[in-house]
Amino acid sequence: xxxxxxxxxxxxxxxxxxxxxxxxxxxxxxxxxxxxxxxxxxxxxxxxxxxxxxxxxxxxxxxxxxxxxxxxxxxxxxxxxxxxxxxxxxxxxxxxxxxxxxxxxxx
Amino acid sequence: xxxxxxxxxxxxxxxxxxxxxxxxxxxxxxxxxxxxxxxxxxxxxxxxxxxxxxxxxxxxxxxxxxxxxxxxxxxxxxxxxxxxxxxxxxxxxxxxxxxxxxxxxxxxxxxxxxxxxxxxxxxxxxxxxxxxxxxxxxxxxxxxxxxxxxxxxxxxxxxxxxxxxxxxxxxxxxxxxxxxxxxxxxxxxxxxxxxxxxxxxxxxxxxxxxxxxxxxxxxxxxxxxxxxxxxxxxxxxxxxxxxxxxxxxxxxxxxxxxxxxxxxxxxxxxxxxxxxxxxxxxxxxxxxxxxxxxxxxxxxxxxxxxxxxxxxxxxxxxxxxxxxxxxxxxxxxxxxxxxxxxxxxxxxxxxxxxxxxxxxxxxxxxxxxxxxxxxxxxxxxxxxxxxxxxxxxxxxxxxxxxxxxxxxxxxxxxxxxxxxxxxxxxxxxxxxxxxxxxxxxxxxxxxxxxxxxxxxxxxxxxxxxxxxxxxxxxxxxxxxxxxxxxxxxxxxxxxxxxxxxxxxxxxxxxxxxxxxxxxxxxxxxxxxxxxxxxxxxxxxxxxxxxxxxxxxxxxxxxxxxxxxxxxxxxxxxxxxxxxxxxxxxxxxxxxxxxxxxxxxxxxxxxxxxxxxxxxxxxxxxxxxxxxxxxxxxxxxxxxxxxxxxxxxxxxxxxxxxxxx
Numbered sequence: 001x002x003x004x005x006x007x008x009x010x011x012x013x014x015x016x017x018x019x020x021x022x023x024x025x026x027x028x029x030x031x032x033x034x035x036x037x038x039x040x041x042x043x044x045x046x047x048x049x050x051x052x053x054x055x056x057x058x059x060x061x062x063x064x065x066x067x068x069x070x071x072x073x074x075x076x077x078x079x080x081x082x083x084x085x086x087x088x089x090x091x092x093x094x095x096x097x098x099x100x101x102x103x104x105x106x107x
Numbered sequence: 108x109x110x111x112x113x114x115x116x117x118x119x120x121x122x123x124x125x126x127x128x129x130x131x132x133x134x135x136x137x138x139x140x141x142x143x144x145x146x147x148x149x150x151x152x153x154x155x156x157x158x159x160x161x162x163x164x165x166x167x168x169x170x171x172x173x174x175x176x177x178x179x180x181x182x183x184x185x186x187x188x189x190x191x192x193x194x195x196x197x198x199x200x201x202x203x204x205x206x207x208x209x210x211x212x213x214x215x216x217x218x219x220x221x222x223x224x225x226x227x228x229x230x231x232x233x234x235x236x237x238x239x240x241x242x243x244x245x246x247x248x249x250x251x252x253x254x255x256x257x258x259x260x261x262x263x264x265x266x267x268x269x270x271x272x273x274x275x276x277x278x279x280x281x282x283x284x285x286x287x288x289x290x291x292x293x294x295x296x297x298x299x300x301x302x303x304x305x306x307x308x309x310x311x312x313x314x315x316x317x318x319x320x321x322x323x324x325x326x327x328x329x330x331x332x333x334x335x336x337x338x339x340x341x342x343x344x345x346x347x348x349x350x351x352x353x354x355x356x357x358x359x360x361x362x363x364x365x366x367x368x369x370x371x372x373x374x375x376x377x378x379x380x381x382x383x384x385x386x387x388x389x390x391x392x393x394x395x396x397x398x399x400x401x402x403x404x405x406x407x408x409x410x411x412x413x414x415x416x417x418x419x420x421x422x423x424x425x426x427x428x429x430x431x432x433x434x435x436x437x438x439x440x441x442x443x444x445x446x447x448x449x450x451x452x453x454x455x456x457x458x459x460x461x462x463x464x465x466x467x468x469x470x471x472x473x474x475x476x477x478x479x480x481x482x483x484x485x486x487x488x489x490x491x492x493x494x495x496x497x498x499x500x501x502x503x504x505x506x507x508x509x510x511x512x513x514x515x516x517x518x519x520x521x522x523x524x525x526x527x528x529x530x531x532x533x534x535x536x537x538x539x540x541x542x543x544x545x546x547x548x549x550x551x552x553x554x555x556x557x558x559x560x561x562x563x564x565x566x567x568x569x570x571x572x573x574x575x576x577x578x579x580x581x582x583x584x585x586x587x588x589x590x591x592x593x594x595x596x597x598x599x600x601x602x603x604x605x606x607x608x609x610x611x612x613x614x615x616x617x618x619x620x621x622x623x624x625x626x627x628x629x630x631x632x633x634x635x636x637x638x639x640x641x642x643x644x645x646x647x648x649x650x651x652x653x654x655x656x657x658x659x660x661x662x663x664x665x666x667x668x669x670x671x672x673x674x675x676x677x678x679x680x681x682x683x684x685x686x687x688x689x690x691x692x693x694x695x696x697x698x699x700x701x702x703x704x705x706x707x708x709x710x711x712x713x714x715x716x717x718x719x720x721x722x723x724x725x726x727x728x729x730x731x732x733x734x735x736x737x738x739x740x741x742x743x744x745x746x747x748x749x750x751x752x753x754x755x756x757x758x759x760x761x762x763x764x765x766x767x
Contacts, residue, residue, distance in 0.1 A: 017556075018556045019556075020553055020556045021557045022549060032565075047578060047582075102559060102563060105559045
């Protein structure tokens with residue numbers, strides 16, 4: 001789980017007004033939500049990347065360790081037009097759904 | 108008694124004398140003219156009356172009862188019915204403390220048996236008449252219906268509103284104290300002598316039993332741990348009942364088992380990586396081995412998915428049964444059964460044999476370690492502290508009846524509401540929390556937020572899963588080349604080559620889909636950490652709360668992730684295993700560092716280190732509480748704690764904390 005995603009998830013829980021949930025439940029949910037966020041980002045990338053890109057991605061992670069953050073950033077930024085905006089849109093959509101559902105549950 | 112009652116309940120062996128209806132607060136005589144002393148009626152008699160006397164066709168609505176969707180709904184139904192009977196009879200109960208739980212439980216159990224007998228008769232009659240099937244499965248299912256959760260039903264029917272209330276005294280949360288750890292250390296000293304057999308109650312033997320947990324729950328481990336924990340609870344005046352002690356013992360078994368299994372599986376993965384010729388799979392397996400199966404990042408590249416990608420090496424039925432943590436998608440087991448071959452069996456047998464060897468080796472390493480007593484003491488003290496909620500999410504996930512039947516529930520107001528698939532997750536979560544007495548100490552707000560957060564988390568998970576499947580299906584149609592690349596990418600096979608995975612398409616597609624989308628997502632997460640300008644735009648309806656600026660979060664940017672994680676874990680180890688700790692500038696930074704790693708989940712793959720780190724934080728918090736009178740220390744969130752620490756840092760308090 002990366003720091004940015006972790007921070008996003010924490011903000012998500014706070015903004016949904018659920019920060020008073022018991023700490024252990026918050027933590028467990030944060031971990032699961034982070035995985036969900038990762039999966040959503042990955043699905044977004046799947047829609048954007050073509051066959052060649054996927055082959056290149058294979059090369060990127062074909063090393064002993066996880067790729068460096070910088071290399072990962074350059075990879076996506078180069079191959080996905082408006083990468084940053086698309087990431088933001090993905091996260092925003094998730095956040096809006098989450099918050100709206102939280103509001104609905106309270107009503 | 109009506110004929111229908113006889114039909115359903117059977118003929119009573121003998122009619123009992125009528126039992127006087129009991130009004131609990133009704134005076135019996137007065138001081139001046141005392142009535143002749145009579146045996147005081149039991150409080151539970153009204154319950155016996157209710158369940159025996161009432162005609163079933165009117166009061167229990169048998170057909171409706173049988174059509175309720177699940178066990179929980181039936182418990183709700185029974186509890187509500189008895190509660191209403193209680194209201195009709197105007198039985199007032201001051202509290203649940205003096206209620207005869209045991210007697211009432213016996214009555215309810217008898218009631219359940221009576222229903223079962225009559226259901227059987229009814230089913231047999233219907234079968235003879237050709238109305239329904241008389242198959243064994245049918246009978247078995249029907250006969251399981253009357254099972255009653257006697258505690259749940261009693262709690263609900265005793266409450267003032269019909270809702271579940273927690274009448275028993277709140278159990279004080281077990282606390283972590285130095286004396287507990289020291290006592291446990293003493294109790295866990297192994298006393299096996301060289302050349303001697305391990306004594307029956309030696310802690311080593313108990314730990315050895317843990318390696319098979321939970322497949323084999325042995326009396327050894329339970330007895331030993333329960334005895335030890337009971338001893339500690341008594342000496343430390345911890346208010347733990349038998350069930351709670353048993354829960355702690357089980358959790359300890361689980362922790363030890365996880366430590367042993369993680370070590371064995373990690374080694375097996377490394378060995379597999381050496382044999383593996385497909386580079387992507389090889390690297391992925393190596394990552395998993397490095398990270399451990401419990402690490403947060405590994406959740407993205409979970410063991411089960413890696414196993415699938417590795418070409419069926421781990422398709423062991425026993426393994427699947429035992430390794431629920433793998434997160435194997437539902438339905439895969441059926442596919443395995445469908446396509447199972449002798450070749451697969453041979454592979455699995457080899458795999459299982461090696462895993463057994465490695466498990467034995469890991470167990471020996473654990474029990475022969477110099478830290479054996481320490482490790483066991485921390486495992487028990489950690490479980491004592493957590494005793495309540497840790498695995499709730501997992502258990503909820505397993506019990507989520509997503510997409511299954513609907514039914515009805517009772518709202519707090521007493522009005523029935525229909526449960527639909529849309530709100531079923533919410534009701535399931537709520538039911539679970541209501542029934543879990545460990546949640547009785549939460550405030551209403553905490554309960555509500557816990558229920559909502561769990562509901563939203565589980566719902567989002569499900570949506571993401573469905574979305575991933577849909578995208579992959581779409582790719583198959585719109586970008587067939589890319590789709591084929593995905594197949595090649597994650598299965599480690601060229602799709603044109605015959606491979607048994609291609610005959611199990613649904614099975615494999617799911618695994619590939621998850622693996623690649625999560626791989627991409629995890630890598631993208633790394634990318635976001637390094638972006639010098641990445642910031643989420645504000646969500647209009649939420650405003651500034653959503654401005655997530657990448658301030659100071661690119662801490663993992665220049666070093667490979669695994670090295671960074673290893674370095675952080677080593678640093679935590681160094682801090683928490685030190686003999687003394689000082690609250691000074693450096694100490695405060697260390698405390699924050701340990702807390703941060705715990706929050707990030709970087710210690711999840713090392714349960715024992717995590718226990719020690721959590722204990723370290725608790726010790727520090729306790730110390731801060733004692734020294735600074737922070738009355739609300741337990742309620743402090745991370746920011747609050749840091750703020751408090753900031754104040755302490757300024758005052759430069761220096762105090763030695765006893766070794767943990």
